Amino acid sequence: MCLAIPARVAELLDGDQARIELGGVHKVISIALVDEVAVGDYLIVHVGFAIGKLDPTEAEQTLALFAQMAQLDPANPVPYQ
């Protein structure tokens, strides 16, 4: 139920709706709960409603952080800042 996933906006439709695409699957969802949605945005979709937007810059930074944390020298762990 809570396993919502990020999906890409393929088309904006009337009535606060959008067609989203996820791994080739298309679905029409409501965007009544989020502001300023554009085609190409990634949304977190939950029971047919977008509940938030995904920030691509933050996603990249998180992935970079993983890479950094995963390559720490185990002998000298750096405290997380």
Place this chain on the structure above:
Amino acid sequence: MKYIAEFRDGELARGLAKTIAATVNPTREYRLMEFCGGHTHAISRYGLQDLLPANVRLIHGPGCPVCVLPIGRIDSAIALATQHDVILCTYADTLRVPASGGLSLLKAKAQGADIRMVYSSADALRIAQDNPSRAVVFFAIGFETTTPPTAAIILQAQRLQLANFSVLCNHVLTPAAMVHIMESQQDPAAVAIDGFVGPAHVSTVIGSGQYEGFVARYQRPVVIAGFEPLDVMQAILMLIQQINTGRAEVENEFTRAVRRDGNRKAQGLCEQVFELRDRFDWRGLGEVPLSALKIRPEFAQFDAELRYQVGYAQVPDHKACECAAILRGHKRPADCKVFGTVCTPDHPLGACMVSSEGACAAHYTYGRFRGGG
């Protein structure tokens, strides 16, 4: 799939595991509760417990909306569907939860009640529009993630002046349940949890700021994590670092979707439609004060509880079922006598085995051959 696959990189996970192993203090235990069922599912599915040092223990929390819904609430929904000739629309998750008298919503449906599974609350509204001669009730359950969609359709029903639509509201609140876990002992300082992995999508809606009071009061770190395995590993590392340095702060690992203020628009709709209940009965936790929502009087015509005088009676869990202790983190699925024998996902006795986010179902599906719980 973008923003999913790269957060499931096995090599990075093993690298993070090495860093965690190097960061833990071998002379102490780390007891970390993942509050949310989405995390429970991810931890079991990806075998994360096996990547962690033996002194880091994950405790499954009560954040599975189906699991914490008490039997009496399902009974109320069944009564509505069987005694009032309504079309009852429900999320799939609740269909198989065992209710009183050997019933479940699915069995009531098999006996002729008009119970329909919907993917979205908006589908329930459409069914009401398509069936103007029938009364339609949406059985609304879930935490802060499913609440805004319910608020949105109540507002839409008002705009459309839909006289045949109402909602049976069972929405519950995450921070209240976390407080309850800490208050369940005389001395909160003695609660055997050192830190919390905070929920991903609930936090998308409510914002990371909502945990600041909790952290200050109970001095337990909370790290909000995304639902992918690397997110969970990183959050565990951040919790361990906080515990090592004696800090208790709210940190956000899921920065790609969670901000301090959350989703203001969604919060506004919820504020408009719902108000706090004085108390609400949770499976496993009992009555929790100020932990659930009801529909405001201005929207009374859409409140199925008032419209059909739906009563609520507390029903004890199955005697052999340890769901209550498991939901509080006191026991593990494998500690339950009926786990995997009498109680399986095909024939669940308790709610933790019904939902794929439940601790027992996750352990049965992915973890039971690992040993441990």
